Amino acid sequence: MITLYLAEDQSMLNSALTQLLELEDDLHVVGSAVDGINAWQELQELQPDVAILDIEMPGMTGLDVADRLASSQLATKVIVLTTFAQRRYFERAVKANVAGYLLKDSPSDDLIDAIRAVMTGRTIYAPELVTNMLSADNNPLTERELAVLxxxxxxxxxxxxxxxxxxSAGTTRNYLSAIFSKLGVHNRLEAIRVAKANQWL
Structure with missing residues (x-):
């Protein structure tokens, strides 16, 4: 039996996930929280096999909890389940040695499969994250151009x-022109949209 802990600040989603996971014969939810502080306290006591953590939560974020789990060397494996496919979140999650990083709009079967997979030692990342990482690596803008944007x-x-x-104002205008040219856009709004879509902002 794989024991699970859920930390998700949306109570309805927390309850729905619990019910969904409990339908599986080999999964059992031993606890849940709607904020990071309670999650961290209970995880130390319960020490489940897998903790499924949202990122944005009151008190402590899911990544804060993942950091603490990693530094405390508890055996609990972490799967981040979030709406955010941002590079900075993903990079921090990787540093915290999370075993999985999935997006909330993924099919429920993906989460169930990921739980079983991480228990065998595998690491599971949503395919969208790999795409975003590649896009971020292909960023044509310099640090100064990004600062202007x-x-x-x-x-x-x-x-x-x-x-x-x-x-100077002239130099700033030159940077903006260079940004527009590199991104193939005509104004600031379009530049910001393209940069965000590619996880450069």
């Missing part, structure tokens, strides 16, 4: 962006 995303005028980055 981050400021532009705030809706700031060129002069303010220039002041914030200690650039």
């Amino acid at each position: 981050v400021e532009a995303e705030k809706g700031l005028p060129t002069k303010t962006i220039a002041a914030n980055l200690y650039l």
Whole structure:
């Protein structure tokens, strides 16, 4: 029997997942929480085989809990189940040695299969994450161009962006032109949309 713990801040989803997993003969949910602090406390006591953690939770995020589990050297394996396919979250999860990283819009069978797979020592990542990582690695923008785009995303005028980055207004306009050219777009909104879609922002 594989023992499971669920940490998900949406109570309805938490309950639905519990019921779904309990239908499997070899899976048993031993506890759940809707915030990271309670999850961490109970995981130390229960020490289940697998902890299924959401990322965005009150108190502590699922990644905070994963970090603590890794540093405490508990045997519990972690599967992150989230709506976020962002590179920075994924990279942090990898550093915390999570055994799985799945997206909430994946079929429920994928989660069940992943639970069994991580118990055999495998690591399971959602295919979308690999695509996003490749897109991020192909980022054509320089660090300075990204910095300009981050400021532009705030809706700031060129002069303010220039002041914030200690650039001249002319240099800032040149950076924006270079960004538009590299991304094949015509304005800031399009540039921001393309950068976000490729996980560059």
